[in-house]
Amino acid sequence: MFSFKYDYSEGAHPSILSALAQVNDEQTDGYGEDQFCAEAVNLIQKQMGKKCFVNFLSGGTQANLTLISHALRQHQAVISADTGHIFTNEAGAIEAQGHKVIACPATADGKLTVAAIESAVNSHNRAPHLVQPKLVYISQTTELGTVYNRKELEDISLFCREAGLYLYIDGARLAMALAVEESGLTMADYARLSDAFTAGGTKNGALFGEAMIIPNAEIARDFLYSVKQNGGLLAKGRVLGIQFMEMFREDLYVELARHANSMGVLLRDELVKLGYKTQVDSPTNIHFVLLPDKKLEVLKKNFGFLPTAKPDKEHTYVRLVTSWATTKEDVMKFVDAVAKGS
16 A cells, blocks of 8 residues: 555655664753754754744644734734635634634635735724734645745735735745745745745654744744743754754755655656646646546555545546655556556
8 A cells, every 4th residue: 555645654754863863862951942953943044044033843733823823913813715724624723722714715726816815804894893814824835736936925925014914824845845946936035025934844754843934023022932832842842953954954855845746746747648637737746636436446445545626426636645755666556557447
C-alpha cells in the first residue's frame, strides 16, 4: 500500500533526524531559549533580509488559532476564502476562541481576491451590531495547490493596508510556493507584504513544526503570552529549533519542496496523458484528478488517496499529494495501475 493522501505520511528527512541525534545528549535551556532555536531564528531572518519576531510552534492549527486570537480583539473577525483551512478543516478552532470567520467565495483555483475581501468589509459596516473585519487569512499554497503570484499578493497586501486590515499568510506549504519560481516571491517578499506568516515544516520533511514569523511589531508584542496560554510553548523547544536550523542552514527547505512539486507535476502530467481531467492547474505537489468510480475501487486496494468532489454518479475527484520522499517509481506504479483498462 502506498499513500498519496498527505505530504506528512513519512517521518522526517534523514538529515533532520541526524541533526536531532547528534545533539541528543547535550543539555540546553527550555522553552525555545536554547542556542539551536536562536540559530534557526538567525537563519530565517537572513532569508528575509531583516530582523523580526520568529517563534516555533508544533502544528498548523495551533499556529493559526494562536496568531489570530492574539491579533484580534473580542469583537473582531477574520476574512477567509470558503476553501480556507481555518474555515473547513480546523474544527471551529477560531470560533472557539470567540472570533467569527467570514467566509468568502474562492475563485475556481482556490484564491481569495481583493474584490471578495472588499465585499466582506462592506457587508459588515453596521457598527456596533456586526462583527468588525480586522484580519485577512490566506494560505500559500492554497488548499487546491495553487499559488498566489507577486501581483496577486501585492494587490491584497495594498488593500489590507489601506483598509486597516492585518494580512496573515498560512504557510503550511510555503516551501512548495517558494519552489515555484514563476510566482516571483521570496521569503523577503512575504515579510514585506504581510503582518504575519508561517513557514511550515510538518508538510515539508520535518517531524513536526511551524515557524511563526511576525513582521508587524504591534502583533509581535506579548505574543509569547498567547503561545503559553494556548499550550504551545514546548519545554523541549530545542526539538523545533534543531529541525528549522537544519532546513534553513543551506537550501534544504526549498530543495525538499522542489522535489515534492516535481513528483506532483509528473503524476499530473502522466494522468493527463492518459486522458484524465484535473480540477485546477496546480504547479505544486497537490492535484485533484477526476477518475471513474469503478477504477477507484480497484486502485484503493493498493493506494491511498482522498475522494473530494463528485460531479456525477460515475466519477469522483480524488486528491493526490506527493512529498519530499515520493519517488518516480512510486508515481509510475500509480500511473501504470490507472492505465490498466484505460
